[in-house]
Amino acid sequence: MSSLTVVDNPLVKRDITILRNHKTEEYQFRLALRRIAYALVNEISKDFTLKEIEVETPLEVTKGYDIAHQTVLVPVLRAGLSMVNSFIEMIPNAKVGHIGLQRDEETLQPIDYYYKAPKNLEISKTIVIDPMLATGGSGSAAISFLKNKEANDIIFACLIASPEGIARIRKDHPDVPIYTAVVDRELNEQGYILPGLGDAGDRTYGTF
Ligand code: PRP
Ligand code: URA
Numbered sequence: 001m002s003s004l005t006v007v008d009n010p011l012v013k014r015d016i017t018i019l020r021n022h023k024t025e026e027y028q029f030r031l032a033l034r035r036i037a038y039a040l041v042n043e044i045s046k047d048f049t050l051k052e053i054e055v056e057t058p059l060e061v062t063k064g065y066d067i068a069h070q071t072v073l074v075p076v077l078r079a080g081l082s083m084v085n086s087f088i089e090m091i092p093n094a095k096v097g098h099i100g101l102q103r104d105e106e107t108l109q110p111i112d113y114y115y116k117a118p119k120n121l122e123i124s125k126t127i128v129i130d131p132m133l134a135t136g137g138s139g140s141a142a143i144s145f146l147k148n149k150e151a152n153d154i155i156f157a158c159l160i161a162s163p164e165g166i167a168r169i170r171k172d173h174p175d176v177p178i179y180t181a182v183v184d185r186e187l188n189e190q191g192y193i194l195p196g197l198g199d200a201g202d203r204t205y206g207t208f
Contacts, residue, residue, distance in 0.1 A: 002156075002170045003177040005043060012039045012181050019159070019197045026206045030082055033131065033159065033204065036181050037086035040157050044127065044179050045090070067091070069125050072118055072151070076101055076130035076142050079200040083129050083159075095124070099145060101138045108191040110138040112145075121151035128154060131200040133161040133180065134193050136168025143173045159200075160184050162193045 015032040018024050024032070048067050055064035071091045075084040077100040088094060100114030118124075128142050139156055146154055154176045156169060161180040164187050169178055184193045192198070202208050 001174050002166075004161075004166060004183075005177065005179045006183060007036075007039050007043045007179065007181050009039050012036050016159070016182050019203075020195060022198065024203075026204065029203050033082050034086045036159055037083035037129075038090065040083075040159075040179055040181065041087045041090045044155055044157060048125070070095065070120060070123065072097060072121060072124045072126040074099055074117065074126060074128050074142065074146065076128065076138055077114060079131045079204055080129045082200075082204045083131060083157075087127065087129060097126075097146075099128075099142045101141060103134075103138060103191065105190075108135050108137060110141045112141065115145055117146065117149045117151075121146060121149050124151065124153070126151040126154045128156045130157075131159040132193060132196075133158045133165035133169070133178070134187055135162075135191050136165035136172075139165065140168055140172040143169070143176055147173075155179065160193055160196060162187050 015036050018032040049069055050065045051068040053064050053066050054061055071094040073084055073087050073094045074097040075081050077098060095118035097117035101110040101112050104111055126146055133139050143154055156176050157179045159181045161183050184196055186194050188194055
């Protein structure tokens with residue numbers, strides 16, 4: 001079954017509160033989102049594999065470290081874009097794929113409109129990035145696409161997960177660990193997370 005890691009950090013709890021607040025302006029919303037993304041990448045990278053390398057200081061040669069594997073970041077458009085730069089800053093040599101998915105507001109099923117993935121997914125650690133895990137339809141579809149492209153070491157990273165979304169990823173992709181900043185109570189009839197933060201894409205980009 002997919003493991004579930006909830007980032008436990010006071011700054012993240014404060015920032016989730018900023019995101020939830022309906023009065024938060026777009027620029028503050030984006031900044032809080034970026035800060036939480038740093039905390040997520042910090043948590044996720046605890047499981048990265050290191051290789052030893054030599055480094056020459058101004059005084060002598062000593063042991064150092066580098067990351068042993070290629071990392072591929074895959075933001076789910078649109079809202080995932082708001083988090084990906086924090087990941088890139090921490091993993092500057094990461095490759096970046098994109099998956100465009102939009103939920104149909106009636107059926108809640110994801111409609112795909114764009115896919116682009118880097119090569120060599122089979123030897124990479126691939127991190128799917130999407131702020132919201134609601135029904136789990138978009139997350140599950142993104143992971144399925146990457147598996148079809150031979151990715152076999154996939155992590156799902158989000159800000160807010162619903163119990164329903166976690167159950168969906170665990171059912172469809174039990175091999176994929178989930179990292180989130182918080183697990184919320186439930187979905188409403190329109191598929192929105194409660195208490196949630198509303199529509200992450202709209203709140204990030206001001207498209208109400
Ligand atoms: C949001 C969110 C996820 C999806 C989650 O995107 O960013 O991709 O909904 O819902 P699900 O778990 O029920 O699939 P949305 O479809 O609103 O598109 P947007 O990012 O373009 O706003
Ligand atoms: N997508 C969002 O942006 N928010 C939700 O609460 C559910 C899906």
